[in-house]
Amino acid sequence: MTLAQRLFRTKPTERIVAEGGHGEGGELRRTMSLWQLTLFSVGATLGTGIFVILGQAVPKAGPAVVLAFVLAAITALFSALSYAELAGTIPVSGSSYSYAYATLGELVAWICGWCLMLEYAVSVAAVAVGWGEYLNSFLHALFGVTLPEAITRSPGQDGGIVNVAAIVIVLLATWLLLYGASESAMANAVFVLIKIVVLLFFCVVAFSAFQSGNFAPFAPMGVAGITAAASQVFFSYIGFDAASTAGEEAKNPKRDLPLAIIISLAIVTVVYVLVAAAAIGAMPWTDFNAESTEASLAHIADLAVGATWPGLIVSFGAVIAIASVVLTVIYGQTRILFAMSRDGLVPRVFQRVNPRRQVPIANTLIVAAFISVLAGLVPLGQLAEATSIGTLFAFAIVNVGVLVLRYRSPELPRSFRVPLFPATPVLGAILCAVVMAGLAGVTWVAFGLWMLLGLICYFLYGYGHSRLNGEVR
Numbered sequence: 440m441t442l443a444q445r446l447f448r449t450k451p452t453e454r455i456v457a458e459g460g461h462g463e464g465g466e467l468r469r470t471m472s473l474w475q476l477t478l479f480s481v482g483a484t485l486g487t488g489i490f491v492i493l494g495q496a497v498p499k500a501g502p503a504v505v506l507a508f509v510l511a512a513i514t515a516l517f518s519a520l521s522y523a524e525l526a527g528t529i530p531v532s533g534s535s536y537s538y539a540y541a542t543l544g545e546l547v548a549w550i551c552g553w554c555l556m557l558e559y560a561v562s563v564a565a566v567a568v569g570w571g572e573y574l575n576s577f578l579h580a581l582f583g584v585t586l587p588e589a590i591t592r593s594p595g596q597d598g599g600i601v602n603v604a605a606i607v608i609v610l611l612a613t614w615l616l617l618y619g620a621s622e623s624a625m626a627n628a629v630f631v632l633i634k635i636v637v638l639l640f641f642c643v644v645a646f647s648a649f650q651s652g653n654f655a656p657f658a659p660m661g662v663a664g665i666t667a668a669a670s671q672v673f674f675s676y677i678g679f680d681a682a683s684t685a686g687e688e689a690k691n692p693k694r695d696l697p698l699a700i701i702i703s704l705a706i707v708t709v710v711y712v713l714v715a716a717a718a719i720g721a722m723p724w725t726d727f728n729a730e731s732t733e734a735s736l737a738h739i740a741d742l743a744v745g746a747t748w749p750g751l752i753v754s755f756g757a758v759i760a761i762a763s764v765v766l767t768v769i770y771g772q773t774r775i776l777f778a779m780s781r782d783g784l785v786p787r788v789f790q791r792v793n794p795r796r797q798v799p800i801a802n803t804l805i806v807a808a809f810i811s812v813l814a815g816l817v818p819l820g821q822l823a824e825a826t827s828i829g830t831l832f833a834f835a836i837v838n839v840g841v842l843v844l845r846y847r848s849p850e851l852p853r854s855f856r857v858p859l860f861p862a863t864p865v866l867g868a869i870l871c872a873v874v875m876a877g878l879a880g881v882t883w884v885a886f887g888l889w890m891l892l893g894l895i896c897y898f899l900y901g902y903g904h905s906r907l908n909g910e911v912r
């Protein structure tokens with residue numbers, strides 16, 4: 440087999456599907472229903488983006504931040520449709536990694552899996568840091584005390600030594616995941632309902648102090664401001680694809696995965712646009728401070744009512760909301776590694792399943808340890824951007840994957856088809872590239888280094904251990 444043949448060999452779709460659910464030592468269990476999958480995706484999506492990043496995006500676009508949310512949603516929608524098609528065709532746990540393996544070959548699949556580590560593991564670390572801030576705002580509103588900065592901030596942020604709060608939430612989520620996927624999904628469902636109710640509560644409170652004058656001038660920074668804000672808030676939409684990592688634990692994946700992906704994106708978009716409009720209506724945009732990572736929604740709720748209890752409720756909602764992001768995204772990361780391990784591209788320990796719990800225990804513990812170190816020690820502002828660039832790259836690959844699979848295997852049964860093919864996936868890939876282009880230069884450099892590291896790992900390990908070695912396609 441030549442080098443090129445090895446790098447671009449694909450794994451047959453039927454074989455990927457047939458291997459679904461099987462791990463070493465045990466099987467994953469199919470327990471998740473459509474609504475659990477939908478809440479899983481909402482759980483992985485709705486979090487720091489609206490509770491923390493909204494406050495930082497407003498100064499970029501002014502009241503037109505509402506449009507920035509719509510623009511980011513449209514970008515996400517194209518990719519969501521492509522995800523839906525591939526998730527319905529190849530319903531396994533590896534998400535875009537597995538789709539790339541079936542369509543674009545082993546090397547691209549590896550690169551995609553490597554990007555997913557930015558989307559999942561690295562983003563959890565970023566999100567866990569936001570959790571500490573809302574925890575403090577909650578404790579402050581309830582008891583008038585806050586935890587010392589030394590243990591709620593990362594080194595490099597003022598006063599931070601180790602972000603113990605971020606580590607604690609990662610460990611709590613891990614503990615729940617070790618219990619089992621269906622227990623985790625149940626807990627997540629409760630968390631998601633709480634966060635949606637709290638955000639609706641915020642809307643009611645903020646709309647009660649609504650000043651339509653706050654919306655004029657609507658776009659003080661012009662179109663450039665809106666697109667800059669859209670690139671930033673794109674982070675808040677990442678996660679609608681989380682259901683695609685649960686393909687091997689879904690009861691009826693072919694029907695439910697596409698639906699879960701699209702419904703969750705719709706829910707999240709409506710909530711974001713409402714919350715953004717309510718927030719601007721209640722507080723003049725010039726009062727938002729880009730530097731502050733302070734619990735901005737809680738502050739607005741307090742202002743709107745002139746009391747401190749609304750902020751207490753909002754902070755509580757944020758603590759729960761962000762916890763559910765941490766939970767679902769760690770889950771996703773473990774299942775992606777599970778799929779990669781089954782293909783031999785990462786060590787076998789990641790596919791070992793505990794037969795009693797039906798959970799990949801060692802895998803979960805390794806992932807949790809890695810994320811804890813990252814969350815505790817790395818200042819994560821920039822990591823959020825690294826997450827976005829990696830995610831957009833993976834999304835672009837999914838869009839291309841739809842095109843390739845339609846031409847190469849038109850006969851495959853597809854439970855969902857993107858409308859207006861081929862325009863939709865082509866536009867989807869272009870939009871990803873456009874948003875990527877809007878990210879900062881340092882983010883690109885970091886991304887380049889990350890990719891280089893990934894290639895080194897692939898050639899040192901995956902290339903030689905791939906299960907496809909010895910087979911040519």
Ligand SMILES: NC(=[NH2+])NCCC[C@H](N)C(=O)O
Pocket residue numbers: 483484485486487488489558559562563566674675676677678679681764768
């Ligand atoms: N793969 C993921 N779902 N990562 C988490 C993304 C962050 C999430 N959208 C938030 O706003 O908090």
